Amino acid sequence: MDSRRAESFSDGVFAVAITVLVFNLLTIADKTAGHLTRQAFLSYWPAYFAYVVSFLTIGIMWLNHHTMLSAVTRVDRVVLVLNLLLLMGVVAIPFPTALIAAHLNNGAGGKVATVTYGLVMIAIGFGYGSMWIYLAAHQKELGARRRVRTPRLSTARFTAGNVGYISGTVIAFFVPVAALVIYGLLAVYYLFQHLPDPAADGDDQPGN
Amino acid sequence: MDSRRAESFSDGVFAVAITVLVFNLLTIADKTAGHLTRQAFLSYWPAYFAYVVSFLTIGIMWLNHHTMLSAVTRVDRVVLVLNLLLLMGVVAIPFPTALIAAHLNNGAGGKVATVTYGLVMIAIGFGYGSMWIYLAAHQKELGARRRVRTPRLSTARFTAGNVGYISGTVIAFFVPVAALVIYGLLAVYYLFQHLPDPAADGDDQPGN
Amino acid sequence: MDSRRAESFSDGVFAVAITVLVFNLLTIADKTAGHLTRQAFLSYWPAYFAYVVSFLTIGIMWLNHHTMLSAVTRVDRVVLVLNLLLLMGVVAIPFPTALIAAHLNNGAGGKVATVTYGLVMIAIGFGYGSMWIYLAAHQKELGARRRVRTPRLSTARFTAGNVGYISGTVIAFFVPVAALVIYGLLAVYYLFQHLPDPAADGDDQPGN
Amino acid sequence: MDSRRAESFSDGVFAVAITVLVFNLLTIADKTAGHLTRQAFLSYWPAYFAYVVSFLTIGIMWLNHHTMLSAVTRVDRVVLVLNLLLLMGVVAIPFPTALIAAHLNNGAGGKVATVTYGLVMIAIGFGYGSMWIYLAAHQKELGARRRVRTPRLSTARFTAGNVGYISGTVIAFFVPVAALVIYGLLAVYYLFQHLPDPAADGDDQPGN
Numbered sequence: 001m002d003s004r005r006a007e008s009f010s011d012g013v014f015a016v017a018i019t020v021l022v023f024n025l026l027t028i029a030d031k032t033a034g035h036l037t038r039q040a041f042l043s044y045w046p047a048y049f050a051y052v053v054s055f056l057t058i059g060i061m062w063l064n065h066h067t068m069l070s071a072v073t074r075v076d077r078v079v080l081v082l083n084l085l086l087l088m089g090v091v092a093i094p095f096p097t098a099l100i101a102a103h104l105n106n107g108a109g110g111k112v113a114t115v116t117y118g119l120v121m122i123a124i125g126f127g128y129g130s131m132w133i134y135l136a137a138h139q140k141e142l143g144a145r146r147r148v149r150t151p152r153l154s155t156a157r158f159t160a161g162n163v164g165y166i167s168g169t170v171i172a173f174f175v176p177v178a179a180l181v182i183y184g185l186l187a188v189y190y191l192f193q194h195l196p197d198p199a200a201d202g203d204d205q206p207g208n
Numbered sequence: 209m210d211s212r213r214a215e216s217f218s219d220g221v222f223a224v225a226i227t228v229l230v231f232n233l234l235t236i237a238d239k240t241a242g243h244l245t246r247q248a249f250l251s252y253w254p255a256y257f258a259y260v261v262s263f264l265t266i267g268i269m270w271l272n273h274h275t276m277l278s279a280v281t282r283v284d285r286v287v288l289v290l291n292l293l294l295l296m297g298v299v300a301i302p303f304p305t306a307l308i309a310a311h312l313n314n315g316a317g318g319k320v321a322t323v324t325y326g327l328v329m330i331a332i333g334f335g336y337g338s339m340w341i342y343l344a345a346h347q348k349e350l351g352a353r354r355r356v357r358t359p360r361l362s363t364a365r366f367t368a369g370n371v372g373y374i375s376g377t378v379i380a381f382f383v384p385v386a387a388l389v390i391y392g393l394l395a396v397y398y399l400f401q402h403l404p405d406p407a408a409d410g411d412d413q414p415g416n
Numbered sequence: 417m418d419s420r421r422a423e424s425f426s427d428g429v430f431a432v433a434i435t436v437l438v439f440n441l442l443t444i445a446d447k448t449a450g451h452l453t454r455q456a457f458l459s460y461w462p463a464y465f466a467y468v469v470s471f472l473t474i475g476i477m478w479l480n481h482h483t484m485l486s487a488v489t490r491v492d493r494v495v496l497v498l499n500l501l502l503l504m505g506v507v508a509i510p511f512p513t514a515l516i517a518a519h520l521n522n523g524a525g526g527k528v529a530t531v532t533y534g535l536v537m538i539a540i541g542f543g544y545g546s547m548w549i550y551l552a553a554h555q556k557e558l559g560a561r562r563r564v565r566t567p568r569l570s571t572a573r574f575t576a577g578n579v580g581y582i583s584g585t586v587i588a589f590f591v592p593v594a595a596l597v598i599y600g601l602l603a604v605y606y607l608f609q610h611l612p613d614p615a616a617d618g619d620d621q622p623g624n
Numbered sequence: 625m626d627s628r629r630a631e632s633f634s635d636g637v638f639a640v641a642i643t644v645l646v647f648n649l650l651t652i653a654d655k656t657a658g659h660l661t662r663q664a665f666l667s668y669w670p671a672y673f674a675y676v677v678s679f680l681t682i683g684i685m686w687l688n689h690h691t692m693l694s695a696v697t698r699v700d701r702v703v704l705v706l707n708l709l710l711l712m713g714v715v716a717i718p719f720p721t722a723l724i725a726a727h728l729n730n731g732a733g734g735k736v737a738t739v740t741y742g743l744v745m746i747a748i749g750f751g752y753g754s755m756w757i758y759l760a761a762h763q764k765e766l767g768a769r770r771r772v773r774t775p776r777l778s779t780a781r782f783t784a785g786n787v788g789y790i791s792g793t794v795i796a797f798f799v800p801v802a803a804l805v806i807y808g809l810l811a812v813y814y815l816f817q818h819l820p821d822p823a824a825d826g827d828d829q830p831g832n
Contacts, residue, residue, distance in 0.1 A: 001274065008216075008219060008632075009219050011633050012219060012220055012222075012428075012636055013226060013227055015633055015636030015637045015639075015640055016223055016224050016227035016432075016636070016640050017230070018711075019637055019640035019644060020234075022641070022644060022716060022718050022719055023231075025716065025722075026644075026647060026719060026722045028719070028722075029648075029722035029727070030651065032726075032727070032733070033727075034730065034733075035733070036726075036730075036732065037732050037736065038732075038736055041736050051716070052712065055708075055711075055712045055715070056708065056712075059708040059711075059712075062633060063704060066625065066629065077400075081399055081400070084263075084399075087263075088260065088264075088267075091230050094230050094233075094234060095230055095233040095234060095236070095237075098234045098236075098237035099237050099244065101237065102237040102238065102240075102244075103241075103244045106244075108244065108246075109240070109242075109243070112244050112245065112249050113244065116249070191705055191708075209482065213482065217427050217430065217431055217478060220427060220431030223431075224431055224432050224435035225435050225438070228435060228438060228439075228442075231439075232442070232445075288479060289607055292472065292475040292607075295434075295475075296468065296471045296475075299434065299435050299437065299438050299471070300438060300467070302438050302441075303438055303444070303445070306442045306444075307444075307445050307452065309445065310445040310452075311445070311448070314450065316452065316453050317450075317451070317452035317453075320452050320453065320457050321452065417690065421690065424632075425638065425639055425686060428635060428636055428638075428639030428640070429639045429642060429643055432640050433643050433646070436643060436647075439650060440650070493816075496687060497815055497816070500683040500815075503679075504676065504679045504683075507642065507645065507646050507679070508646060508649065508675070510649075511646055511649040511650060511652070514650045514652075515652075515653050518654065518656075518657060518660075519653070519656070519657075522660075524661050525658075525660035525661075528665050529660065
């Protein structure tokens, strides 16, 4: 299959998943029925905080996803399966986000919510790592547009990300709010970290 | 109509339908309000299990859908109508998924839920079969890119799938959980079964 | 603006709107908590019926929308505004659908629900009529790919559709279920009515 | 990254966000369970009003977004980050819309809801302003298709919009309904205000 078609489907999934995050806010309108004061509004800050963190996180994942798939021109069955597993993780993100929005402030609930969040992120990280390694190992068959960066470095990069999420998950057992702050800082870090743009040299043919 | 436009609309529908599955998880955040312990979290395993099964199932349906429509370059009114009926089944999938998520563990409810799931799958299977037979019978008018595989074999393939779902549906009357396991195994089976990639020889012209 | 871009955005909106219809089914999973028997399941038939009717209706609207916009190569500000108003109606369709799903069986509620459904359809019909007339009147400026069919005939066609919906709306005041049947028959009628395919002679240039 | 790919993802997000607005209507079906009279139906007018205002507002934002991104052929990391922040605001719009739908009629709630709405709009306005200034300042590196309009004028334009939303937000503290009317008038104003179409001279190459 042409890699652009897999990308196009994935883009749609990312676009919907990132928008689903607002549903965790919509429920606030009902929960505050009859008593929407400023205090009541602000007391839902975990929902707003979690919205921002997850929005940036999914946004970055979209960018990384593009970086990966644009490196090749074709995808085979294995890539499609790996991609599906990856998307299964990304689409799930609004769930731990909802858990955090609803439970961050009560002890046990906050722990379960932020630990779940971290575990989902770690699973997605392994998904990206697997895909990247597979793409690098099969770049010829997949019609790579340029030499796909060595898996060693990429693995290191993804490992670094996972170390962050693993730390966050461990901390979540003790101070849930601190874990959410760490997840947010990880998102901001990746947001500004410069990624080489792999599309630059391969996207200028007509009809692209 | 150019078949790619029908595909593009269908892709959008698939992308939204697969993402809607997470809503069956989002409700857990509300249901556990005030008591989100690890036990409470894990007690919703039917929801997580059903999410994974349906995600993989819709993902595979997307792949098969692409395989079918990429075989032709044009679609006529009949294909569009068949496609709409097919999508009506795919979009409905989150509904039996929600029934399973909410009712798998209580006797009568689990039966109704898993039987409904199986019936929806069987209906979708017939939809795919009809579309495939129509495409094969009208490949000339639809500007087939290559010879569309004989309907006989394809029918056999789809029948095989439906035999699986029919068995699952029958079993659902007695052991709902076993039916869900079967639906899951069918998804995994189709995930790794090698499909010839029909786009390989027809997608490399410029502008595609 | 290139008309294909407006189409692409509209396609996305149609794809999401048609998928939103399943949410009217998802709520059934919660409503039947603890007592999902076969009777309980079947008692929600208005929801299933309304799902099918609205799914086909939005599907046909997508086809008609494509027929209209593919006739021209550019869109101006007026077309974009008309298109936005049209989409505002299409996106609203799940709302009267939800009203029907929840209220068809109780007297006053069924009337309000089916009348609202009819009014939304009539409003959308006028939206299509206005757009079609505008496109026909400005086909030169909008770079028509072929001569846009005379507005007279098109108006007749759309009027015919609206007569159907107006009749349905009037009947809804007395027999809500009959109105829903009429809406369904209108959808089936338009599904099989042959529309000339305007894209056939304009979509085969490279990069399309 | 090719600017069209960023646009395509953004289009998806806009399409989903605009459709999410209907969820504020769907809840009405449940809230009126058992007593959907004409009066009950009409008593939800804030929900209908807010739906129309937000639909037009997101629609216009989509147009402006296209106007901006179509001016360049490439986007860099900064544009992608700014775009993500912008989309984070756009996706949030259904939230204050839901607050207005649920609370416009009760004093304190109406104030909080309409003020929140205004603040979200102001934030989005600043997002557009920042993006526009950045694009104008880096048009060479971003491969501008034509000279990007001077930021001075554009800033003025966006400032004008923000003055409108700031006024609305201030008024929201005293007369929430009046604020909603102002937000609606701003949407209608921008809808008919003629924007030069930047795509006209850059979108006609093959494959576009």
